[in-house]
Amino acid sequence: MWSTTNKLKSDASLLEKYMSLEQPADKVQAMYVWIDGQQGLRSKTRTLPAVPESLAGYPKWNFDGSSTNQSEGRNSDVYLNPVKVYRDPFRGDPNKLVLCETISFDGKPTTSNTRRSCEQVMNQVADQVPVFGIEQEYSLLDGTHRKTPLGWPIGGNPGPQGPYYCGVGANRVFGRDVVEAHFRACMYAGVNICGSNAEVMASQWEYQVGKCEGI
Known part of the structure; x- marks a missing residue:
């Protein structure tokens, strides 16, 4: 089939x-x-x-x-x-x-x-130099169970908060391949991305852009 x-x-x-x-x-x-x-x-x-x-x-x-x-x-x-x-x-x-x-x-x-x-x-304010930066946090969802965060047990919860923030390892961070692809795509495009890190919840990530001058 x-x-x-x-x-x-x-x-x-x-x-x-x-x-x-x-x-x-x-x-x-x-x-x-x-x-x-x-x-x-x-x-x-x-x-x-x-x-x-x-x-x-x-x-x-x-x-x-x-x-x-x-x-x-x-x-x-x-x-x-x-x-x-x-x-x-x-x-x-x-x-x-x-x-x-x-x-x-x-x-x-x-x-x-x-x-x-x-x-x-x-x-x-053209005589000044306004400087901006942003950060965006997001969570990845499982592609099959659309309401379940990536890496979470179906119908359950992962381990307690602690090891996920800036974590390393397949049992601590989920979706790193997406994050790495996004980071590289931003650099390739010319977006002034300056960092990324895993956040406190399993499957939660953050990236930062800046500093950028003016509009």
Whole structure:
């Protein structure tokens, strides 16, 4: 009988096959990424003939904002304004991730575009050097039992808190392969990730980004 596991392995093999095909020298994939009306992420990809020499070389684009809760149906065009470019760790060089702000059909920032108001504040203190850093904590869930944290016994609890924080060993930390892949992908892309560590709960992790200047 064809199992789900076998199907997943087959799908992964097919994906690897096609992703290993030689990329044409005159084609670059630029994935435009933006924040939608529910504070989620959206993206779509366009082909460019070459890697632009600067941010200005990435063309503005548009999408149907009525499908992302960012416009009404009668005036649904929302425009993507590129603001930052990173190397694409998913597709590899020379492809790019293009982070964008969203602009309504009338030229005004959408309600979800909080970057524009932040930029206005930054411009008011242009003679100073604002420095930012973030940290994000997250927990990994078991892929089969979606409500169970990774590494926890089904229907039970792991051992008491203590050995997991900054822990080492297969019986103390869970999901390190995901953490290592994420760290390397951030460095490859050009994200200024500065650290990561296991947290106090089994399967809980944290990473830090910064310091970063300005917007």
